[in-house]
Amino acid sequence: AQSVAQPEDQVNVAEGNPLTVKCTYSVSGNPYLFWYVQYPNRGLQFLLKYITGDNLVKGSYGFEAEFNKSQTSFHLKKPSALVSDSALYFCAVRDWDTDKLIFGTGTRLQVFP
């Protein structure tokens, strides 16, 4: 069965500092990985995805994610955090057969001014 894990419930970072939100995956076959962000009382917004190719994927709002096959990780990163980045972040893996997304439990990012 495919799954993703987000080991941190919350990440706190000061504005201007780099941020990392962690995600590890467990899949059979090639992973198809996503990051989404959710603001309060809103749906999810797509940030980026990885299927194949470069291990460093660039996405929306200055976010990027690094695919690491040996560590089965897909951590979300941003060089300089903004207060407006404060939100709930979900890592997900897509099931190739059903197109279902299997979500992690989410990580709340809090960026302090």
Add this chain to the structure above:
Amino acid sequence: GAVVSQHPSRVICKSGTSVKIECRSLDFQATTMFWYRQFPKQSLMLMATSNEGSKATYEQGVEKDKFLINHASLTLSTLTVTSAHPEDSSFYICSAADRSLNQPQHFGDGTRLSIL
């Protein structure tokens, strides 16, 4: 970019009422739509998957007679919560994708359902 519109954004109604939630893909054809439920401070729980023109596939534990899903066109899917009760109160989110284009799922803004 791909836009998914979900309506209404908030519903407050009495117990026993049936509530319909609409999910529309505005600028692409959604061959597949998904309905999720999200409890406070929790992740999304997939309720069902619907493909245009066919019956929805429900996840284990989701009552199909309680949560009626219709995907009659490539741009519209509806979720009807029948005879809603307070325990049905939740945040419901739809998503849509064009499977032929191998798109990521694009999400609506969700519907906050409160049953009194």
